[in-house]
Amino acid sequence: MRKIIIAVSVVLGSMLALSGCNNRAEGVAVVPAEFKPMQQSYKGVLPCADCGGIETSLFLEKDGSWVMQQEYQGRGDGAVTASWGTWARTANKLTLTATDGEKWYFHPQGDSLVMLDKQGDSIHSSLNYTLKPAQQALPVQPMPMRGLYKYMADTATFTDCATGKRFSVVSNIALERGYRANRKPDMEPVLVVLDAHFTREPNPDTGVMHIALVADSEGIFKPDTGCSTTAQQ
Numbered sequence: 001m002r003k004i005i006i007a008v009s010v011v012l013g014s015m016l017a018l019s020g021c022n023n024r025a026e027g028v029a030v031v032p033a034e035f036k037p038m039q040q041s042y043k044g045v046l047p048c049a050d051c052g053g054i055e056t057s058l059f060l061e062k063d064g065s066w067v068m069q070q071e072y073q074g075r076g077d078g079a080v081t082a083s084w085g086t087w088a089r090t091a092n093k094l095t096l097t098a099t100d101g102e103k104w105y106f107h108p109q110g111d112s113l114v115m116l117d118k119q120g121d122s123i124h125s126s127l128n129y130t131l132k133p134a135q136q137a138l139p140v141q142p143m144p145m146r147g148l149y150k151y152m153a154d155t156a157t158f159t160d161c162a163t164g165k166r167f168s169v170v171s172n173i174a175l176e177r178g179y180r181a182n183r184k185p186d187m188e189p190v191l192v193v194l195d196a197h198f199t200r201e202p203n204p205d206t207g208v209m210h211i212a213l214v215a216d217s218e219g220i221f222k223p224d225t226g227c228s229t230t231a232q233q
Helices: 002-026 173-182
Strands: 041-046 054-060 065-072 080-089 094-098 103-109 112-115 130-133 143-152 155-160 166-169 190-202 209-215 220-222
Touching: 041 112, 080 143, 143 173, 155 173, 173 190, 173 220
Parallel strands: 166 209
Antiparallel strands: 041 054, 041 130, 054 065, 065 080, 080 094, 094 103, 103 112, 112 130, 143 155, 143 190, 155 166, 190 209, 190 220
């Protein structure tokens, strides 16, 4: 009888010990892996159905904006295009949304980006769809833009209609004159349609490098139109 009691005690003790181990395991918080910091710019030659390849340069900014230039090799005039918009990232996918609504998808792989198809799925091909980290300057290819321009106290700003992002504008006499000719007494921003590109320059107050807009055309001011009006470019 004494042996039976001892055996039961041993079994109960073992069960309690296992129960305690399980409880401790359940109490351990699972910490998700942090995103690996992304490079600022990437470059590569992507496949092209009717040209030698698409030389692609992609720039990601910390404010959530991006710029992409694509050069269609062997096409001649009109072979270079540029676009920009906003980006968002999940654990395994980078989504680029252009100002016209078009989307591109990439999968972060190590330090590189692998292009996905238009539905955001993997492309099964022996061709190259990878953009690799590269040190390069922002493209100067003009891009069509539409937004609210304001000039006051020697400072010009442009707020893009599609993204809502606001940028300082590099000094441009034509834009400043256009704003003065079209502004209203309340000094509110005026809608302007223009071609422009981005550059990096030091903030005049802090000295920190930031993105600024460079106008490539005089711009067309539309004082009686706002961002909510359908674009007519």
